């Protein structure tokens with residue numbers, strides 16, 4: 231999530247109010263501290279999520295695809311591990327799979343982000359209190375494709391209670407010592423559904439955040455550290471799917487609201503930091519006409535992935551004999567074309583040409599992006615929607631653009647200057663140590679780095695810190 235993903239969401243929210251020009255602020259953009267961060271990795275100007283996650287979790291830059299190991303492949307201690315050692319409760323959560331790069335960087339140490347089985351086994355070694363996400367990608371296959379003991383019995387032997395879905399969490403949490411919360415059996419373990427595609431029984435990032443804080447604060451509360459990742463903002467950006475991106479940012483804001491409610495109860499002991507591991511897609515707000523038409527995005531009913539699934543269903547339901555009239559009706563319902571707003575002759579031609587290709591001649595070349603493979607008709611419809619909304623994309627990958635940093639709570643003023651991603655966690659830990667050293671006495675004039683010589687002047691007997699990121703919500707309390 232770069233700065234434009236955030237700004238675009240706020241401008242979209244404003245345009246939904248009768249086309250109002252301006253912004254409808256998200257909660258997290260109203261935090262008192264806002265700055266920006268650089269994200270390059272040790273080996274590439276453009277980072278991947280593994281190297282960026284490692285920088286956020288350890289304060290050290292590494293090569294792309296490394297999971298909290300250095301360039302020498304040796305493990306680097308993470309802030310979450312330090313917190314655990316210090317006797318705090320620790321949670322690591324995400325809207326994608328628990329063994330995905332960003333969450334993994336907080337609890338695992340592996341040379342490659344694709345070592346999903348090995349990463350999942352590391353989860354028990356870290357011995358944190360709470361993990362949550364969609365599920366696990368490789369529950370019984372090692373990186374070198376060998377059969378391995380299923381990880382779920384391994385989790386149970388290590389003392390974890392596995393809850394499947396939000397109601398299951400509620401039923402089991404009271405008696406659980408350590409917990410792993412994933413989706414119900416049968417749902418896609420790679421991720422929670424996009425907010426735009428969500429059904430009423432789907433697990434949400436807000437529910438995960440609520441469960442995490444509930445679990446980490448039960449019993450004798452000595453503070454906690456929690457990382458929450460809204461991982462599918464990145465996925466939707468890889469797919470250049472603007473409507474889905476803005477809905478996903480809004481959904482992360484809903485998860486942040488849960489953390490904010492906790493902060494309001496413990497304002498002097500809690501720090502929330504919202505940031506991102508990198509920008510994705512090089513999104514542009516305005517494609518050369520000094521204008522935006524984001525309100526058109528409201529008529530997109532599903533993500534491009536969801537649209538693609540529906541197009542495949544349409545094929546099946548019509549016995550592969552879909553007419554152009556059927557397709558026009560379908561796109562009118564799903565995207566608002568013709569029904570809610572007119573489209574140009576060129577745009578109609580683009581759709582009609584694709585229809586001839588993939589429905590009449592049956593030459594279906596699926597459009598692939600990092601995390602999805604979609605019907606070509608869905609890809610063309612999304613391109614037309616980009617033209618109508620005037621949103622542009624530079625690539626299907628990451629960029630080196632600044633990411634935003636928003637913070638509220640104890641020590642948040644230390645995030646007031648431009649920062650590098652590797653310094654964020656150093657700053658967080660510094661705040662924590664300063665508070666431990668101060669032992670409840672107000673601390674003054676503490677220099678974290680030469681660029682951070684601000685004054686800490688609060689007096690917490692207990693300290694809780696919450697750090698949140700677009701691809702990551704980190705939360706911390708002592």
Ligand SMILES: [Zn+2]
Pocket residue numbers: 279464465468510628
């Ligand atoms: Zn990505």
